Amino acid sequence: MSSPCDPQHAPAGDVGAALMIIDSRLKAVYDGRTETAPEQQQLIDQFTASLDPEEARAVLDGTCTLIFMFMRWLRMAYEDHDKDVIASVVPNLVAALRMMPKSVPPEAIPTMAGLLVAAGTGLSPSLWRRQYGDWTKDEMNPLEATVFLLAEHINRLTDDRDFATRMIADALSSADQDGHG
Incomplete structure (x- = not known):
């Protein structure tokens, strides 16, 4: 039986826009800035x-697609080392979110x-979230922080500051070629 949260039923959303936002955040952090450059912001x-x-x-759907794709990659990477992605990733990300009380209110962490x-x-994060109602304004920064932390985790694992965004950009490019070629 198929779940109502099956990714095949989920809209991909604007992955390119979501990726652009996360990539600018990553670059700001890697350049040693705590904020995105004023002109970029x-x-x-x-x-x-x-x-x-x-x-x-x-x-928003594109951001959830990024979360799905990042977690899928992480699941495969951790399974290659006989580890569970949920046990390995979720506690660390939750701990990181808890250290960001100005951007991530405690009630958004669950x-x-x-x-x-x-x-x-x-499961599709977008469809999973939708079953609980509309997104709230207070969930926007935590959502951005979550996808940022996932991308940064992947970049640390691969020792490549551009790996996560390049992986998604390559997947988008491949999908464009498949759809138009």
């Missing part, structure tokens, strides 16, 4: 302000953990 702010509700939902567990068990 202004572009992100202008972009997100220009989104209508449907486009904003597409970016939802972020749920997204990780959903993705780690092969």
Whole structure:
């Protein structure tokens, strides 16, 4: 029996926009800045302000797709070493989120953990979240922090600061070629 949270039923969303936002955050951290460069932040702010509700939902779905893809990659990587991705990744990410009280309110952490567990068990994080109602404004920073931390975890595992974003960009490029070629 198929789950209502099966990824095949989930919209992919605007993965490219979600990836652009996370990539800019990663670059800021790797460049030693705690904040995104002002001009880059202004572009992100202008972009997100220009989104209508449907486009904003597409970016949210794209962010959830990133979480799913990152957790899928991590699941395969950890299974290659006979480790469980949920036991190996979720506690560390939850601990990291708890250390960000200005960006991540404590009440958002269970939802972020749920997204990780959903993705780690092969469910769509987007569809899993939707069953509990609409996204809230207070969940936006925690969602961004969660996908950022996943990407950074992958980059540390691979010892390559661009691995996570390159992996997704390559997958998008491959999908474009398959769809148009």
